Amino acid sequence: MDERLLEIDNVSKQFQLGSFGAGTLKQDFKSWLARIHGREDPNRKIGYDASHDGEWFTALDGVSFSADRGDALALIGRNGAGKSTMLKLISRITAPTGGEIRIHGRVASLLEVGTGFHPELTGRENIFLNGAILGMRKSEINAKLDEIIEFSEIEQFIDTPVKRYSSGMYVKLGFAVAANLAPDVLICDEVLAVGDLNFQQKCLSKMTDVARSGRAVLYVSHNMRTVTQLCNRALFLDHGHLLYDGTVERAIELYGGAGNRDVDRDLDAMPRPRKRGETMRMQHMTVLNSANMEFQQDGEWRFRITSVSNIAEQNLRLRLILLNNMLAPVAMTQTPAFEVAADERFALEISCLLDGLAPGEYTVKLSLVSDRIGGGNNYYDTIDDVGKLVIVDDPLLNQGFRWQARLWGNARMRPLEMARVEAQ
Numbered sequence: 001m002d003e004r005l006l007e008i009d010n011v012s013k014q015f016q017l018g019s020f021g022a023g024t025l026k027q028d029f030k031s032w033l034a035r036i037h038g039r040e041d042p043n044r045k046i047g048y049d050a051s052h053d054g055e056w057f058t059a060l061d062g063v064s065f066s067a068d069r070g071d072a073l074a075l076i077g078r079n080g081a082g083k084s085t086m087l088k089l090i091s092r093i094t095a096p097t098g099g100e101i102r103i104h105g106r107v108a109s110l111l112e113v114g115t116g117f118h119p120e121l122t123g124r125e126n127i128f129l130n131g132a133i134l135g136m137r138k139s140e141i142n143a144k145l146d147e148i149i150e151f152s153e154i155e156q157f158i159d160t161p162v163k164r165y166s167s168g169m170y171v172k173l174g175f176a177v178a179a180n181l182a183p184d185v186l187i188c189d190e191v192l193a194v195g196d197l198n199f200q201q202k203c204l205s206k207m208t209d210v211a212r213s214g215r216a217v218l219y220v221s222h223n224m225r226t227v228t229q230l231c232n233r234a235l236f237l238d239h240g241h242l243l244y245d246g247t248v249e250r251a252i253e254l255y256g257g258a259g260n261r262d263v264d265r266d267l268d269a270m271p272r273p274r275k276r277g278e279t280m281r282m283q284h285m286t287v288l289n290s291a292n293m294e295f296q297q298d299g300e301w302r303f304r305i306t307s308v309s310n311i312a313e314q315n316l317r318l319r320l321i322l323l324n325n326m327l328a329p330v331a332m333t334q335t336p337a338f339e340v341a342a343d344e345r346f347a348l349e350i351s352c353l354l355d356g357l358a359p360g361e362y363t364v365k366l367s368l369v370s371d372r373i374g375g376g377n378n379y380y381d382t383i384d385d386v387g388k389l390v391i392v393d394d395p396l397l398n399q400g401f402r403w404q405a406r407l408w409g410n411a412r413m414r415p416l417e418m419a420r421v422e423a424q
Contacts, residue, residue: 004104005184005216006067006090011099013060013085013240059085061240062099067185067218072211074227074248075220076255077237083220086237087111087187090218105184105215106134110174119163123154123173126162130177144180151206152176153199172199179206186210187218204230224252224326249405252325253361261388263287267305267366270383280309280316280340280368280380288349293387297359297394297412301352305366307381309340313370316340316380318348321365322357322389329365330410331357337371358412359393359403 031041060082067073075083088094089101091109109116116133117126127148131141149155152173154165162170179186186207207230211217221227227234227248234251236244244254267282287293288302295301305318319334333352340346364386369377393403403412 003069004066005069005071006104006218007100007102008063008065008086008090009100009102011060011063011086011089011096011101012058013082013089013094014097015057015059016055058240060089060096063237063240063242064099065235065242065245067216069214069216070211071233072207072217072219072231074231074234074251075218075237076227076234076251078255080239081237082240083237084111084189087189087218087220090185091187103185106182107185107187108134108178108181108183109187110171110178111187111189117162117170117174120161122161123152123158123165124149126173127177131181134181134183136181141181144182148176148180151180151202168196168199175203175206179203179210183215185216185218189220190222200226224255227252228326249325249360256325256327256363261293261390263291263293265387267383267386270386273382273384276379277381279311280307280313282307282366282368282381282383283345285366285386292390294390294392295354296392297357298355299391301354301389302350303352304347304349306345306347307368308345309380310343312340312342313380314339315370317369317371318350319367319369320350320352321367322362323365324363324405324410325361327363330362334369354391356411356413357391358405358408358410359391360405360410362389362391362410363387364389 034041063082063086075086077083085094087109088111089096090103091107091111093109093111116130118129121129124145127145128138128141131138131144149158152158152175154169154172157165157169162173165173175188178188188203188207204226207217207219211232217230219227219230231248233246234244234248235242236251236254244251263286265285267285282305284306286304288304289300309316315337316339317334317337319332321329322331324330335348335350366383366386367379368381369379372378
């Protein structure tokens with residue numbers, strides 16, 4: 001059994017809504033006097049609605065999971081799901097309302113820009129301060145000092161008070177300290193987005209090394225590309241509840257939403273980008289050969305689409321683009337050019353061969369386009385998310401292994417052909 005570093009056991013966290021305390025005893029006394037005499041609070045902010053004061057908000061509700069040595073664990077969810085609250089509980093910035101958190105080893109956190117730094121101290125002095133907070137001896141910090149300064153890329157400013165640092169410099173030094181002072185659990189929130197692209201890649205490589213060295217990484221981000229690059233496991237949180245604990249791919253699918261898999265779709269009511277759908281408009285789509293939008297690898301998707309055109313067009317095409325669970329385009333195809341007349345309602349029956357697509361769930365994007373004189377395309381109508389299309393895994397086609405899009409991409413190439421020949 002792997003060595004357990006972190007155990008979250010039925011943890012809940014509640015916050016009381018409203019403003020409590022004005023900041024000084026004098027101001028609190030004025031507020032108290034106004035309240036008992038039925039007058040307006042002199043410390044209340046303009047436009048403040050006190051009707052919800054005293055109500056309780058549940059940020060986390062009965063969440064349980066664990067992390068072992070070598071785990072690179074992503075926490076995925078929409079804003080307000082409870083991700084940052086969970087990290088603050090693990091970092092002991094605040095205490096849980098219920099449940100228990102058991103940590104076996106040191107925890108280093110990078111939650112917000114400048115967290116744990118004293119603005120009047122220099123970068124070098126803050127390194128020693130953070131090491132002391134982690135429970136490290138001065139000799140241990142000295143042994144890591146040069147490595148931390150080199151990693152942070154701010155050696156020129158290391159003896160400058162950090163209150164003069166930019167947000168990017170804060171992040172560089174903060175991550176260098178957190179990752180290089182040998183924590184057993186490294187926690188990183190979305191704060192890495194402040195750094196430049198090269199430093200983000202450097203941090204991701206470092207976090208991968210941390211996990212491979214037998215420690216644990218907890219990572220929160222809305223950037224699904226970095227999540228798939230770093231993590232080997234993911235949790236999906238929604239409104240304080242843990243809904244899924246498993247593969248990164250499935251967690252990202254849940255984060256993106258299951259989407260529309262109906263076989264009859266009212267395209268006319270779907271949202272469009274600005275000015276699309278004014279002169280031509282897709283109105284309805286019916287799937288002809290599936291009841292749930294699931295297809296086999298190397299299968300065929302047949303559907304009928306009805307549209308209306310207010311203008312004449314001689315070179316119209318229907319274009320279909322498939323996007324993966326990170327909304328990156330992975331495949332595109334289109335019909336041959338055809339002609340439509342002004343004020344014409346027309347229908348097309350489409351056959352889309354799915355050969356070459358990896359198993360998984362795809363978002364379908366449809367457009368009515370024409371070739372523009374001089375190059376490019378004229379987009380008459382576009383729906384960015386018509387719904388979902390699912391390719392079912394086929395072990396025979398994959399020759400015994402389970403396809404992983406994060407490792408091999410989304411286009412499944414045919415197997416290589418081989419012939420034995422006589423050795424010379």
